[in-house]
Amino acid sequence: LAKTTQPISMDSYEGQEVNITCSHNNIATNDYITWYQQFPSQGPRFIIQGYKTKVTNEVASLFIPADRKSSTLSLPRVSLSDTAVYYCLVGAPYLTSGTYKYIFGTGTRLKVLA
Amino acid sequence: DTEVTQTPKHLVMGMTNKKSLKCEQHMGHRAMYWYKQKAKKPPELMFVYSYEKLSINESVPSRFSPECPNSSLLNLHLHALQPEDSALYLCASSRSGGNEQFFGPGTRLTVL
Numbered sequence: 001l002a003k004t005t006q007p008i009s010m011d012s013y014e015g016q017e018v019n020i021t022c023s024h025n026n027i028a029t030n031d032y033i034t035w036y037q038q039f040p041s042q043g044p045r046f047i048i049q050g051y052k053t054k055v056t057n058e059v060a061s062l063f064i065p066a067d068r069k070s071s072t073l074s075l076p077r078v079s080l081s082d083t084a085v086y087y088c089l090v091g092a093p094y095l096t097s098g099t100y101k102y103i104f105g106t107g108t109r110l111k112v113l114a
Numbered sequence: 115d116t117e118v119t120q121t122p123k124h125l126v127m128g129m130t131n132k133k134s135l136k137c138e139q140h141m142g143h144r145a146m147y148w149y150k151q152k153a154k155k156p157p158e159l160m161f162v163y164s165y166e167k168l169s170i171n172e173s174v175p176s177r178f179s180p181e182c183p184n185s186s187l188l189n190l191h192l193h194a195l196q197p198e199d200s201a202l203y204l205c206a207s208s209r210s211g212g213n214e215q216f217f218g219p220g221t222r223l224t225v226l
Contacts, residue, residue, distance in 0.1 A: 034214070043118075043204050043217025044157065087156060102215075104156035 004088045004105035011111045018075045020108050022088030025069050030092040033064060033071045034102070038085045044104075047086075048073070075110075083112045118218035120205050126224045129195060135221045137188040137205030145169075146188045147215065148180060149204040157204055163188060164210075195225045 005023040012018045024033070032051050036044035048055055050062040050071070061074040075082060091102035118139045127133050137146065145164050149157035162170035163182045177199075179191040188205055202222055206215040 036215075041202065041220070041222070043206065043220055044215075045217065046214045049214060103159065107156055 004090055006086075006088055006105055006108045008106065009109040009111070011113060012078055013113050014079055015077050018078050018082075018110060018112075020073045020075075020086055020088075020110070021070055022073070022090075022105075023070045024088070024090045027068050027090055028092070031068075031090050032092070033062065033068075034089045034091075035060070035062065035073045036087045036089065036104075038087065038107070044087060078110075078112045080112050080114060083110060085109050118205055118207055118216050120203075120218035120221050122221060123219070124222045124224075126226065127192065127195065128226050129197070131195075132191070132193045134192065135190040135203055135205075135223075137190075137218055138186055139207040139216065140186055141207065141216065142185075143207035143209055143216070144185060145208045145210055146182065147206040147208075148178075148188070148190050149206065150199075151202045151204055151220070161190075192223075195223075197225050199223065200225045 032049055034049040035047040037047050038044040048057055048060050048062045050064055052064050052068060055062045063072045063074065073086060085107040087104050087107045089102050089104060118137065121136045125133060147162050148160040150160055151157045159172050160174045161168060161180045166182045166185055177194045181189040181191060200223055202220040204220045205218045208215045
């Protein structure tokens with residue numbers, strides 16, 4: 001399994017760009033990188049998924065260097081409502097013969113301050 | 115409809131009780147999941163159903179019994195639980211395994 005390592009917590013101020021980096025040194029060829037956001041007492045919410053280079057959607061960007069051993073989630077101009085836990089997952093986007101590699105890591109607690 | 119619903123929202127049960135958690139989705143997803151989440155911990159995968167067949171069982175104790183009656187429904191039957199089983203139980207679905215998962219709001223379970 002591709003184990004992920006993220007900072008335990010981060011603080012930021014409203015309006016700033018926040019970058020959360022995830023290390024996944026033993027990522028496999030078929031693995032994708034996925035990020036989820038979770039608010040207290042709610043289920044996680046999918047943010048973005050990518051395989052290589054850069055992916056952007058309406059809420060975030062995901063940067064993946066050529067060696068794919070790390071990835072960075074970028075949240076532009078955060079607001080107080082972005083205070084949440086952010087999880088980086090690495091795994092193949094399909095089930096393979098009874099094994100499942102999409103495991104949630106410890107996550108990063110982002111606190112946005114006014 | 116892009117929602118996963120879970121009932122009940124809260125459940126308190128004794129160690130001798132039998133209860134069930136229910137999860138429903140109408141997105142046509144063919145993979146459904148049960149997760150357990152303790153406070154300030156990441157979700158832990160319990161079971162995965164793919165095309166209504168149990169695909170993954172992460173060594174979960176037999177006091178938790180999953181059931182997938184059809185492609186839209188997922189149940190988790192609970193029997194003889196322990197206080198340490200108290201947690202938030204999350205259901206999720208995806209088009210196929212590992213893709214973007216849609217999570218429900220969870221059932222907060224307390225075992226007395």
